[in-house]
Amino acid sequence: MLRVLQVVDRMDRAGQETFIMNVYRHLDRSSIQFDFVEFTDVPAAYDQEILDLGGRIYRLPPKGRHLWASMQAMRSLVASQGYKIVHRHYSNSTMYFELLAAKQGGADCLIAHSHNSTQFNTKLLHQLCRNPLYRLTRWHLACSEDAGLWMFGNHPFDIIPNGIDLERYHFDPQKRNAKRRELGLGQELLIGHVGRFTAVKNQAFILSVFQRFLELEPDARLILVGEGEDRADITRLSQSLPLTGHVIIPGSRADVPELMMAMDAFIMPSLYEGLPLTLVEAQAASLPCLVADTISPEAKLTDKLSYMSLQEGPQIWAVQLRQLARQPRLDQTEAIRRAGYDIREVSQRLRYIYLNASGQAADPVPPAGPPSRS
DSSP states (O other): OEEEEEEESOOSSSHHHHHHHHHHHHSOTTTEEEEEEESOSSOOTTHHHHHHTTOOEEEOOOTTTOHHHHHHHHHHHHHHHTOOEEEEEESSGGGHHHHHHHHHTTOOEEEEEEOOSOOTTSHHHHHHHHHHHHHHOSEEEESSHHHHHHHHTTSOBEEOOOOBOHHHHSOOHHHHHHHHHHTTOSSSOEEEEESOSSGGGOHHHHHHHHHHHHHHOTTOEEEEEOOOTTHHHHHHHHHHTTOTTTEEEEESOSOHHHHHHHOSEEEEOOSOOSSOHHHHHHHHTTOOEEEETTSOGGGOOSTTEEEEOGGGOHHHHHHHHHHHHTSOOOOOHHHHHHTTOBHHHHHHHHHHHHHHHTTOOSOSSOOSSSOOBO
């Protein structure tokens, strides 16, 4: 059996982590198995499922505060366990340090996978590490064109779409009604957001928009799904505004497909993104989406997604959101499949890359899918 070491910060229910789990669930685990490095001592949302699927979890010190200790731990782990393929998922090129340590530990196939298009607070170090990262690694993957350009510049890379299980997101009115009853909803509009509570997701702006939205739809509700370092601050902010009884902050949830079916519109005013997995999911669930124009144009897979500048302000966002929330829900899963986001096809592409890296596939070119950039 081929064991591939997946390197992440923490396996919570966030975009890149959910994508990895989607792939993991659909791989033939009799031939390829995933193990995980997490840079945290705190158990994460997907840890138990990883163990149930046969994976191992290794906890290493994060490089931010302990660079040398983190690299030494990675080097020792790869050497002691004999990993030959190490797949690092991250949003900037400082992943170079973990992959260099893996190389020193004996890994001979290093995969750099970009999951974001920019980070404001890491640009200088990112620029310094970008070319060394490219030279060090064999496979250069990105979730979108923008994410690849951010990570690899003018060098060639392969786009691996953030695939989803389309069957789970096929819009079902019965599931919608059942979830709305569970949430205590009747005919009132439900505005939704799924994402990590962090500054880049701009949830404070969502609250400002929803405050204006209530002036138009006094019975409306807002649900903010996720965990993160800013969750307590956003909760306090929602309680300080005249939104009492209208905002639901349930934490991390495993029923995101059903929650999206229960929603009437989805909002994502992020400061920057690559190609968010949640927008693929929302469009697959036939959910109208209003997103910031800071998000890549590649995110528009269907006509259910509309862009708006953050400069327009909360009032204009609220008016547009209300219009979108009245749209009919028509099935979009076939459009998502044609765009290349079926997790079964994506998993086969990654399986091919792993087999190629281990010498078990003769052709060095991945199967058909979104084109490589060269």
